[in-house]
Amino acid sequence: MxxxxxxxxxxxxxxxxxxxxxxxxxxxxxxxxxxxxxxxxxxxxxxxxxxxxxxxxxxxxxxxxxxxxxxxxxxxRTPGEARRDDELHELRVEVKNLKRERTQLQGRLDASATVIAALHHDNAALRDELKGCRTVVALDGHRAARTDVIGPC
Structure with a gap:
């Protein structure tokens, strides 16, 4: 050679x-x-x-x-790999932000469910209390009879 x-x-x-x-x-x-x-x-x-x-x-x-x-x-890394890695990084950041937002929304949902349960309990207690009372008087009829004394509303 x-x-x-x-x-x-x-x-x-x-x-x-x-x-x-x-x-x-x-x-x-x-x-x-x-x-x-x-x-x-x-x-x-x-x-x-x-x-x-x-x-x-x-x-x-x-x-x-x-x-x-x-x-x-x-x-x-090839340019394609670099773009892929950059996109992957952006998606991971987005997932992290979405997880944080989901956690905050879950906390709000839990708090709302607690308030709704308390209001439901209070509403049920008030209904039970009304069962023991006499009949409920409609205010519209009562107001109509007194318009001449008080005046129009």
């Missing part, structure tokens, strides 16, 4: 064509536009996306250093 001449190699002992392929693959992966991988920001996807062997990629030390630096800044 012959080695490429010095005009065809870079300082990492890989061809210029390999460097270009790795850089193009890196840009596609970081932009979230992979062509032949699942888009995860892992080295396996880098060399597969570039169409080179793992051994060839491993000889491109400057490319790997750049890859490590750039993927560290993205937490090794």
């Amino acid at each position: 012959t080695r490429p001449t010095s005009t065809e190699t870079t300082t990492d002992d890989v061809s210029v064509q390999t460097v270009k392929a790795l850089r193009a693959a890196m840009e596609r992966l970081l932009a979230g536009r992979p062509t032949c991988t699942d888009g995860r920001l892992v080295k396996e996807n880098l060399y597969r996306e570039a169409g080179v062997s793992r051994a060839t990629m491993n000889r491109a030390h400057s490319i790997l250093a750049e890859w490590d630096r750039r993927t560290a800044a993205t937490d090794a």
